[in-house]
Amino acid sequence: AQKVTQAQTEISVVEKEDVTLDCVYETRDTTYYLFWYKQPPSGELVFLIRRNSFDEQNEISGRYSWNFQKSTSSFNFTITASQVVDSAVYFCALSEAPGTASKLTFGTGTRLQVTL
């Protein structure tokens, strides 16, 4: 069975600090996909990134970066120079290889609070 663990329930940082959100996953599939979603206070989940299991290159998008390490089954998300608008709940998710429909298994989320 697939499982995603986000051990950090809540993180509080001061604006401009860097912050890393941890994600550890379990799967028996050799082909799988990892995702990060952001849920701002408005409630709608926003897709941030998808990574497939064959691509271990780190990715950077502006202040966001993702570190995928198969050896430790981790897919961590770092926000550099955090801003108040980054305050949200962040979910990591895992999908089996696409078949009839790619179901997502979500972690329990990490609430990030960025203060001035």
Added chain:
Amino acid sequence: DVKVTQSSRYLVKRTGEKVFLECVQDMDHENMFWYRQDPGLGLRLIYFSYDVKMKEKGDIPEGYSVSREKKERFSLILESASTNQTSMYLCASSLYFEQYFGPGTRLTVT
């Protein structure tokens, strides 16, 4: 841009009522999903559908049913609402990989 809409943002129902939650997507996506979100539990899959009239149970289907008569619309039905179904309900759609979510319906059953 993908647009997923849900019929209500907030809903209050009484125990025993039949409740319909509607979800519509405008991107011709094959797959549609219903989740519930509860504090400390993340998102849990209730049902999903990969084609019109096709449906499959997710992880927590008990007490729910679904209907997909048209490709763009996926309905979640609570046959007899109970207080333990008070939750945030999220609908999503996808073509291949990433799922796109609606704004959610916060349902309170009293």
